[in-house]
Amino acid sequence: MAQLTQQLTDINDYTVEDIVNITTIAEQSAKTAQHDFLQQWNDRTGGNQYGEPMYCGFAWVNIYGIKGNTKLGKRVKAAGLTQDYTKAYSIWNPGQYHGQSMDVKEAGARAYANVLTAYGFRASAGSRAD
Numbered sequence: 001m002a003q004l005t006q007q008l009t010d011i012n013d014y015t016v017e018d019i020v021n022i023t024t025i026a027e028q029s030a031k032t033a034q035h036d037f038l039q040q041w042n043d044r045t046g047g048n049q050y051g052e053p054m055y056c057g058f059a060w061v062n063i064y065g066i067k068g069n070t071k072l073g074k075r076v077k078a079a080g081l082t083q084d085y086t087k088a089y090s091i092w093n094p095g096q097y098h099g100q101s102m103d104v105k106e107a108g109a110r111a112y113a114n115v116l117t118a119y120g121f122r123a124s125a126g127s128r129a130d
Contacts, residue, residue, distance in 0.1 A: 011120040012072050019079035023091075026061075026115035030095030033111035034104050041103075050099075057102025059109035059127040062088040063116060102127055 014022070041053060048054070066073050068083055076089055084090040095108025109125035116123035 014072070014075065016075045016078045019076055019081075022116065022119050022121075023079065023081070026112040027094060027096070029115045030108035030112040034095045034097050034108040037104055037107035052099045052101040053103040055102050055129065056100040057105065057127055057129040058092065059094075059102060059105035059125060060090050060092045061094050061109050061113045061116065061123055061125050062086075062090055064088050064122045064124075066121075100130070102129060 038052060041047070042051065062084075063076075063081070066076055066089060068074075068077065068087070077083075081089040081091065091112065093105055093108075094112035095105070097105050097108055106125065106127045109127065113123040113125040
């Protein structure tokens with residue numbers, strides 16, 4: 001698993017490499033949360049023919065409070081994140097789940113946002129039904 005080059009308390013001090021490492025940790029956390037959610041759901045319900053809850057939708061994580069023209073904003077962009085129309089940095093389907101279940105994608109998005117928050121970013125998960 002990726003590790004940060006140093007422990008920092010101010011997100012403005014993060015390098016591009018630090019941000020890449022943080023998003024890698026967050027992605028792995030999202031994948032683990034999705035796997036755990038599916039395992040618990042199947043254990044509890046006995047599953048169905050599709051192996052996931054049937055409510056279809058999308059989930060994402062938004063990072064707020066970083067202007068794109070600042071040093072940090074430029075580093076975040078260099079790390080591969082992009083701003084959406086609200087000027088938040090959005091990560092759609094952060095756990096890269098290939099099914100349709102919104103419940104699974106939400107579990108991943110919450111885990112991803114929790115990691116970012118732990119590293120000092122203002123992040124939250126969002127979702128919508130399809």
